[in-house]
Amino acid sequence: MASRGRSNSLRFTAPTSRGTEPALAAELRSLGIHRVKEGPGCVWFHGGLAEAYKALLWSRVASRVLIELSRFQANHADALYAGVKAIDWGAHLGPDDLISVDFVGGSREIRHSGFGAVLTKDAICDALREATGRRPSVDTQDPDLRVHVYLNNAVATVSIDLAGRALHERGSAGRRTGEAPIKETLAAALLRMADWPRIARRGGAFVDPMCGSGTFPLEAAGMALGLAPNLERRHWGFHCWKGHDADLWAAAIGAARQARLDARGRSVSILGADRDAAVIDAALDNAAHLGLADVLTLDRRPLSACSPPKGADDIPRGLLIVNPPYGERLGADEDLGPLYAALGDAFRRRFLGWNCYVLTGNSQLARKVGLKASSRIPVWNGRIECRLLEYPIADAAPEKIGPGWRG
Ligand SMILES: C[S@@+](CC[C@H](N)C(=O)[O-])C[C@H]1O[C@@H](n2cnc3c(N)ncnc32)[C@H](O)[C@@H]1O
Known part of the structure; x- marks a missing residue:
């Protein structure tokens, strides 16, 4: 979706381990992403898809990059359902896609993340069924699109996980580990x-x-x-996302490949x-x-x-x-x-x-x-x-x- 690619006012969340927020904020700034703000266990940043792609390819500290779709008051389960359903899901996924919902946080009425995730999934499926007559299915292991909901202080933030799998998994092959590896x-x-x-x-x-x-x-x-840690990753959360901008991504990959060539021979x-x-x-x-x-x-x-x-x-x-x-x-x-x-x-x-x-x-x-x-x-x-x-x-x-x- 080219218009989203060109927009410079998108809001992203990059989760990180508690205590490492300043390190992530500094890293994002060093990548040329300047509108950053530290949160608890995350860093928020504003920008366009170019900034998000840069963070996905180059951040060594972020565990994911989430693009925000909507933020709304959700004091009750009904409000959460209505707020999720109001999102234009047709702009993000097809009715036959497989989805998964990660639900973090809660409220007095939504105490279990499983309940919050089911409410969210129902709202997405109902919205698409009403629009197209078909509804997506759930696949928690290998979804086409991973939806992320954060409910805190009665405010729900609904995002799409552009990483898909956690970013600590470097490269394409799973790494071999000892007994107590650090991420x-x-x-x-x-x-x-x-x-x-x-x-x-x-x-x-x-x-x-x-x-x-x-x-x-x-x-x-x-x-x-100066190597991009995620250059060899083959699976991304945005591959089936309708908002993905393939040209912008190709440019980001090209820059990361050039950096790898430039590093040759450096000791x-x-x-x-x-x-x-x-x-x-x-x-x-x-x-x-x-x-x-x-x-x-x-x-x-x-x-x-x-x-x-x-x-x-x-x-x-x-x-x-x-x-x-x-x-x-x-x-x-x-x-x-x-x-x-x-x-x-x-x-x-x-x-x-x-x-x-x-x-x-x-x-x-x-x-x-x-x-x-x-x-x-x-x-x-x-x-x-x-x-x-x-x-x-x-x-x-x-x-x-x-x-x-x-x-
Ligand atoms: C917590 S693990 C380190 C994990 C590592 N950071 C990683 O990500 O895989 C501690 C390591 O200390 C090593 N170790 C313990 N005593 C040692 C010693 N005297 N000399 C060298 N290595 C030792 C163990 O073999 C173990 O691999």
């Missing part, structure tokens, strides 16, 4: 929070000494090379290590799927043997981010205290001048690092409330640093 979108947000784009521009190095299936190193490499200094051979194997596979196998080093090695990458003395000091086990999923039966103490030890002995970050959901274990964190940013890893702890390591050897630097 790619959260890893990318944390890399931004730790200033990786700027460090990478200066030629700094990156290390994750417990990289599991490689999420941090792979995101760090893609960011440093980055990135090391991911883990003591577990099986997860390093998975990380190598993931790197190969993303075309990054020759760009970074992924190595089976314990923390005790992990140092800055070779040649790091000649390049600006780098960034280390680590997501050690914290007892929730991995290592629940292990005494993880010595591992955290060993991390602190490694930082101050081998990563002088580096900025080191630990993501953990266990504050008692965090204390075992034995260094004073200069910042503690709350983020949610799924349902687990975590802290991203920052440890700027001074350039001098520990014995040359006065007392008080240990926390």
Whole structure:
């Protein structure tokens, strides 16, 4: 629908993990999307379809991009039904399409998301049946169009999910994972929070000494090379949407392909290590799927043997981010205290001048690092409330640093 493609006053919502809203807003601005506003667990932005397509292709932090169709008061179930039915659904989908409804939030009368989803589905089907004599069917697994409803403070926001599947699924092949992988979108947000784009521009190095299936190193490499994370994705939520603008999308794809060509031959200094051979194997596979196998080093090695990458003395000091086990999923039966103490030890002995970050959901274990964190940013890893702890390591050897630097 060309008119929608040209409109510059569309409203979009990009959901993200709680705590990462500022990182997503900054990322969208860096993509040239300026009318952004942080919300709880999301960032809203205004613009045209060009901005939405750019966010879909290039955002590493957003988990979806939703285009808003309507926002209305919905104090009661009847009001929700009427508000959804009033939308011109014929402009968005055909009567034989398969739909699915994601319903988030609720009200006193609509307490269950399942009830809200059924009301919404009925309203869409009734609207199309009255207009065409036919009605769409529901397919929650593989719909043609995914409708999203957010009901909060008696206001319903009805949108179409342009991503379809969550955007953390990079590329076309499913990635291999270890036991407690972090989502790619959260890893990318944390890399931004730790200033990786700027460090990478200066030629700094990156290390994750417990990289599991490689999420941090792979995101760090893609960011440093300026690659669009979703260029290889084959399934999009807008494929069957009547508002999709194929020319605009082709232009966005063309720009992302050109950026990939421009990145050829560019080098980055990135090391991911883990003591577990099986997860390093998975990380190598993931790197190969993303075309990054020759760009970074992924190595089976314990923390005790992990140092800055070779040649790091000649390049600006780098960034280390680590997501050690914290007892929730991995290592629940292990005494993880010595591992955290060993991390602190490694930082101050081998990563002088580096900025080191630990993501953990266990504050008692965090204390075992034995260094004073200069910042503690709350983020949610799924349902687990975590802290991203920052440890700027001074350039001098520990014995040359006065007392008080240990926390
Ligand atoms: C929470 S997982 C990291 C997950 C990773 N961020 C990902 O997305 O796949 C913690 C990792 O620490 C590794 N690990 C635990 N102790 C280690 C040690 N002493 N040296 C190196 N790796 C270690 C485990 O093998 C595991 O892969």
